[in-house]
Amino acid sequence: MRLLERDDTGDFHLKDLPSNAIPPYAILSHTWGDEEVLFKDLVDGTGRKNAGYAKVQFCGDQAWRDGLKHFWIDTCCIDKSDAVELQHALNSMFQWYRNATKCYVYLTDVSTRKWDADGNSGWELAFRTCRWFTRGWTLQELIAPTIVEFFSKECERLGDKKSLEREIHDITGIPLKALQGRPLSDFSIAERMAWIEKRDTKFEEDKAYSLFGIFDVHIPVIYGEGKQKALKRLRDKIREDYLCLAKLWSADPRDPHHEKERIELAKGGLLADAYRWVFDNPEFRQWRHNSENRLLWIKGDPGKGKTMLLCGIIDELEQPITASGGNLAYFFCQATDSRINSAIAVLRGLIYLLARRQPGLLLYLPENTYASDDAMAWVVLSKVLRRMLEDPDLKETYLVIDALDECVIDLPKLLDFVVISPGRVKWLLSSRNEVLIEEKLKPDVGRTRLSLELKANAMQVSHAIDAYIDGKLSGLASLQDDTSLKNQVRDILHQKANGTFLWVALVIQELSEDDVESWHALQIVEEVPSGLDRMYDRMLNEISRYKRDSEFCRRILLVATVAYRPLYLDEIGSLSELPEQIVGSTENIRKVVAKCGSFLTIREDKIYLIHQSAKDYLSASALIFPHGAPIAHRDICARSLELMLQKLRRDMYGLVTPGFPIDQARTPEPDPLVTIRYSCVFWVDHLRDSILIKTRHNATHWMRSRRSLN
Numbered sequence: 001m002r003l004l005e006r007d008d009t010g011d012f013h014l015k016d017l018p019s020n021a022i023p024p025y026a027i028l029s030h031t032w033g034d035e036e037v038l039f040k041d042l043v044d045g046t047g048r049k050n051a052g053y054a055k056v057q058f059c060g061d062q063a064w065r066d067g068l069k070h071f072w073i074d075t076c077c078i079d080k081s082d083a084v085e086l087q088h089a090l091n092s093m094f095q096w097y098r099n100a101t102k103c104y105v106y107l108t109d110v111s112t113r114k115w116d117a118d119g120n121s122g123w124e125l126a127f128r129t130c131r132w133f134t135r136g137w138t139l140q141e142l143i144a145p146t147i148v149e150f151f152s153k154e155c156e157r158l159g160d161k162k163s164l165e166r167e168i169h170d171i172t173g174i175p176l177k178a179l180q181g182r183p184l185s186d187f188s189i190a191e192r193m194a195w196i197e198k199r200d201t202k203f204e205e206d207k208a209y210s211l212f213g214i215f216d217v218h219i220p221v222i223y224g225e226g227k228q229k230a231l232k233r234l235r236d237k238i239r240e241d242y243l244c245l246a247k248l249w250s251a252d253p254r255d256p257h258h259e260k261e262r263i264e265l266a267k268g269g270l271l272a273d274a275y276r277w278v279f280d281n282p283e284f285r286q287w288r289h290n291s292e293n294r295l296l297w298i299k300g301d302p303g304k305g306k307t308m309l310l311c312g313i314i315d316e317l318e319q320p321i322t323a324s325g326g327n328l329a330y331f332f333c334q335a336t337d338s339r340i341n342s343a344i345a346v347l348r349g350l351i352y353l354l355a356r357r358q359p360g361l362l363l364y365l366p367e368n369t370y371a372s373d374d375a376m377a378w379v380v381l382s383k384v385l386r387r388m389l390e391d392p393d394l395k396e397t398y399l400v401i402d403a404l405d406e407c408v409i410d411l412p413k414l415l416d417f418v419v420i421s422p423g424r425v426k427w428l429l430s431s432r433n434e435v436l437i438e439e440k441l442k443p444d445v446g447r448t449r450l451s452l453e454l455k456a457n458a459m460q461v462s463h464a465i466d467a468y469i470d471g472k473l474s475g476l477a478s479l480q481d482d483t484s485l486k487n488q489v490r491d492i493l494h495q496k497a498n499g500t501f502l503w504v505a506l507v508i509q510e511l512s513e514d515d516v517e518s519w520h521a522l523q524i525v526e527e528v529p530s531g532l533d534r535m536y537d538r539m540l541n542e543i544s545r546y547k548r549d550s551e552f553c554r555r556i557l558l559v560a561t562v563a564y565r566p567l568y569l570d571e572i573g574s575l576s577e578l579p580e581q582i583v584g585s586t587e588n589i590r591k592v593v594a595k596c597g598s599f600l601t602i603r604e605d606k607i608y609l610i611h612q613s614a615k616d617y618l619s620a621s622a623l624i625f626p627h628g629a630p631i632a633h634r635d636i637c638a639r640s641l642e643l644m645l646q647k648l649r650r651d652m653y654g655l656v657t658p659g660f661p662i663d664q665a666r667t668p669e670p671d672p673l674v675t676i677r678y679s680c681v682f683w684v685d686h687l688r689d690s691i692l693i694k695t696r697h698n699a700t701h702w703m704r705s706r707r708s709l710n
């Protein structure tokens with residue numbers, strides 16, 4: 001990279017530097033005008049007389065004031081007469097802007113010396129309409145650097161990307177999250193394309209070439225080919241990468257990024273005060289800042305807040321890691337959902353996010369399909385991820401896996417993979433206190449563990465829970481008018497929480513119910529027992545005391561507990577064999593589900609168990625499973641077959657010919673499969689699990705051969 005270096009006399013000269021020895025530097029963003037200072041002008045020493053010299057001077061002086069000796073300007077730091085250098089510069093420009101310590105935007109058409117009739121400086125209006133926002137190349141110059149500062153033509157500072165983010169968002173339509181440093185791969189292709197739509201470039205092909213960094217793709221630069229051709233080549237390249245990912249994902253379309261958002265929403269939203277403690281924690285700091293420390297394992301009992309802690313850490317680390325050009329990929333395991341409870345699902349999720357963050361890594365995805373057979377899928381995917389992690393161009397990479405204990409299929413394989421993975425990657429893992437995980441992740445060189453039960457950490461968790469309680473109570477409408485009552489409720493919750501977030505979350509949920517009035521609140525928090533299991537006992541007792549609906553609730557809880565994925569209301573209604581008057585109306589099924597207390601929640605007509613600990617509790621309850629789990633599986637299998645016999649008909653979707661393309665199939669209204677979709681897919685899994693544990697191994701072999709035959 002070629003930089004300008006300023007000396008003590010205020011003079012500057014060009015300096016070629018190898019990529020591994022680039023000092024901190026500032027970078028200029030501007031729109032080209034007449035008489036710019038070009039590379040050859042600086043080499044010949046004739047640049048000073050050009051009008052553009054003022055800009056060079058400004059950038060050098062401002063950098064000097066900010067403690068930076070070096071700076072870069074596109075007009076004079078690239079020798080555009082050298083085609084190879086030009087191509088390299090166009091491919092590297094986004095990275096150069098991203099790596100700059102500061103980016104100065106110099107706006108020649110915004111003045112702070114213009115005043116309106118009331119004597120106010122009118123630069124805001126000029127800012128909104130300035131030319132800089134209409135040019136193509138300035139898009140990446142706005143997005144890539146972390147710090148972007150805006151200056152008027154008099155070199156006066158107007159604000160920065162953060163302080164002016166609302167205005168910039170209004171002017172450009174670029175989402176705030178993108179301006180705040182969210183990875184660009186989290187925005188759809190169409191969305192990113194729209195950011196450039198109204199912008200112009202001097203050379204028409206630049207409309208495509210200026211997007212290399214925005215999409216992290218590169219194509220050869222061919223000036224003269226025309227805008228349409230350049231854009232087509234760019235789109236083809238993006239599509240090629242995208243298809244590759246889509247193929248990986250078609251096996252199981254669960255995007256970890258969306259999964260994280262879903263989890264946060266389901267758990268009532270993320271509260272920063274309840275996780276920020278971790279950034280002062282010595283083990284965490286050691287992992288984050290010591291390059292020798294490769295793995296941090298956060299362990300704790302159910303409901304201690306591990307998942308939400310990891311969500312918070314991801315949110316806080318994503319911006320700095322992305323800004324420094326690194327990758328952050330993550331995966332949240334969930335035992336209650338067969339699509340995200342296996343080692344294969346974890347690898348696939350990590351590969352997917354890594355490849356999206358750094359598309360160059362797509363080259364390791366194989367041409368053929370991703371092996372439906374589990375054993376093969378593990379071989380293929382573990383090889384792919386290992387190669388990605390060994391890639392010499394891999395950026396600084398952080399990999400996060402939440403709830404290892406909920407990875408119920410092939411966890412030992414996954415742990416072995418993590419432990420022997422190449423040394424340049426940093427792992428952040430979380431799980432409950434489980435012996436297998438303990439053994440595999442025992443302390444070693446470069447490995448740290450953070451136990452939430454350890455005395456010093458328990459204190460911090462307890463403070464975090466107090467903050468969580470305060471935050472949640474301040475949102476409870478029923479307590480807002482009575483401060484003394486609110487304080488009493490808060491004090492009792494502080495005393496009884498016992499270091500468990502989930503316990504608090506469940507009590508708050510009860511306090512938020514529609515029929516809870518302010519005068520009920522004290523009684524509720526006084527009566528509710530401390531500890532999760534005792535609280536679940538109480539919830540179950542309440543359900544069993546219903547005069548009429550307790551049996552319906554039991555059946556629903558049973559089916560929700562053993563189901564391999566969250567069920568829709570209509571599915572659970574049929575599988576639980578509720579009476580026809582209830583099954584016939586989704587609203588009636590919803591009413592019965594609502595009677596199952598806080599064990600279940602409904603979102604978008606789908607039923608979720610409130611937490612893994614609720615599933616564990618219900619699975620062990622003789623009240624819910626009077627004849628044991630295998631019998632429950634047998635009954636669900638039998639019920640599934642019965643429903644399928646009742647509903648399945650030849651050509652239900654009216655496709656007529658067997659070779660009809662699946663992507664063109666339209667779902668009839670009403671959908672005849674709506675109540676049996678789950679049964680069609682999972683009846684055989686219930687059959688397998690109805691067979692006694694001893695024979696399960698053979699059943700798995702049978703399942704595998706069945707899949708191969710398919």
Ligand SMILES: Nc1ncnc2c1ncn2[C@@H]1O[C@H](COP(=O)(O)OP(=O)(O)OP(=O)(O)O)[C@@H](O)[C@H]1O
Pocket residue numbers: 267268269270271272274275300301302303304305306307308309312403431432468501502505611612613
């Ligand atoms: N930072 C936070 N912000 C908001 N809610 C939180 C936070 N931390 C914990 N909670 C609440 O506590 C509940 C339990 O937290 P979480 O699911 O993270 O626990 P966990 O330790 O992962 O449990 P398990 O090991 O049983 O899966 C969440 O459902 C949520 O309601």
